[in-house]
Each structure stands twice: as structure tokens, then as C-alpha cells.
Amino acid sequence: RRPPRSTLSSSSAASDVYKRQIYDNSDLISSCRLWYSFLYFGHNKELVYILNGGLEKWNNEKLVTTNIKTNLVKTKYSAIENNEMVKNLDEINDNIEEKKFKLVDARSIDRFEGRIAEPRKGLRSGSIKNSICLPFKEVINKDKTFKSLEQLKVIFDGIIKGGDKDNIVFSCGSGVTSCVLALAYSLINNNYKPTICLLYTSPSPRDRTRSRMP
Secondary structure (H helix, E strand, C coil), X not given: CECCCCCCCCCCCCCCCCCEEEXXXXXXXXXXXXXXXXXXXXXXXXXXXXXXXXXXXXHHCCCCCECCCCCCCCCCCCCCCCHHHEECHHHHHHHHHXXXXXXXXXXXXXXXXXXXXXXXXXXXXXXXXXXEECCHHHHECXXXXXXXXXXXXXXXXXXXXXXXXXXXXXXXCXXXXXXXXHHHHHHHCCCCCCCEECEECCCCCCCCCEECCC
């Protein structure tokens, strides 16, 4: 069962003049990824929201749900790609020496330091040189809500020291949990334009490493 349509919209086929409210049943990761995707394709960020705590918290609070299927009406959606919201392989490699932006990794510290294997078979362990580790679960409470603005400010101030605080790039293993950090950071920095690094790596050092928008 899900919240009724009058409360949360489940249609993604609409003009960017409409509000989009997104929810899921995970640790916010799916809803944050969709939030980022809407922004990437030009939707006004002031019109895209996620349900803090997701469906689990909604159900725990015994709020209204329905099992009635929503009939969606297809409409034309005009998308404009914001390519600057994704850093490509060359930009990431150049930044190792140039340090134009801070790169923050959303994976666990064990994955970041290469102490455990990556979940997907064949991917190299470790992290990008000069990147910083901030596991995405550190910005989320046990009830799958984001931590308070005061707590988030302390967390991000602790890892982003000096430099341009609007020029932050988040990364992870597959371009999903990085969006959790991007949304969390946008809650305390109104000037921030969510930017992530989508690098899918293989055992080969260079020839099969690529960066792309899924």
C-alpha cells in the first residue's frame, strides 16, 4: 500500500511547473536518486521533494494509504540536460592534481579504504586519490529521516574545510548513494548545485574505466 495520490504523486510524466513528491521504502537512496535525476533533466529544484523517512515511517505513523492503482495520463515532458551536474573521467583525473573541487565519497569507510571487496564482482577496491569519505548513513537517522540542519552542518563542516563550499562533488559505487549526500548538503547550502561523479571501474586500470550518465 502507498500514500494516496492526493498526498503524494506517483507520476513522473508532467511539466516542470508541477511539484514532484517522491518516496520509497529504502534508506532514502532511491528517492534521492530520482530527486537528482529530475534536477539533472531540468526540473526546478524548488518543485521536487522527497518524503522524509519514506514509506516505512509513513506506515509507522499510521497515516493514510491506499491500494487503488493510479491511472496515469501521459504528457510531453521537455527535458534539458544539466551536464555540469556530472563530472567526467577527465575532470576527476585532472582534479587529483589541480584540486578545483572537493570530492566526497558516500561509501563505507571499509570500502573507501579497500579493506573489503566491492559488492559488484570485478570492481577494484579502494578510492580516488585526495577524495574524502563520508558514509551516506551518517547523514540519516535510524528512522530513515535526514538528521537536523544543525547536525548536517556540523557533519559537512567537519569534512569540507576551506575552499569553495559550493564546489563539492559526491561519488559512490554506482551513482546512487552519492545523491543522498548531495540532497543532504543542499539542505544546508542553498547555493549548491548537486554534482556527482559517475565512475564505473573495472579491474583494468584505465582502458575500461568510464564516466557516464545512466
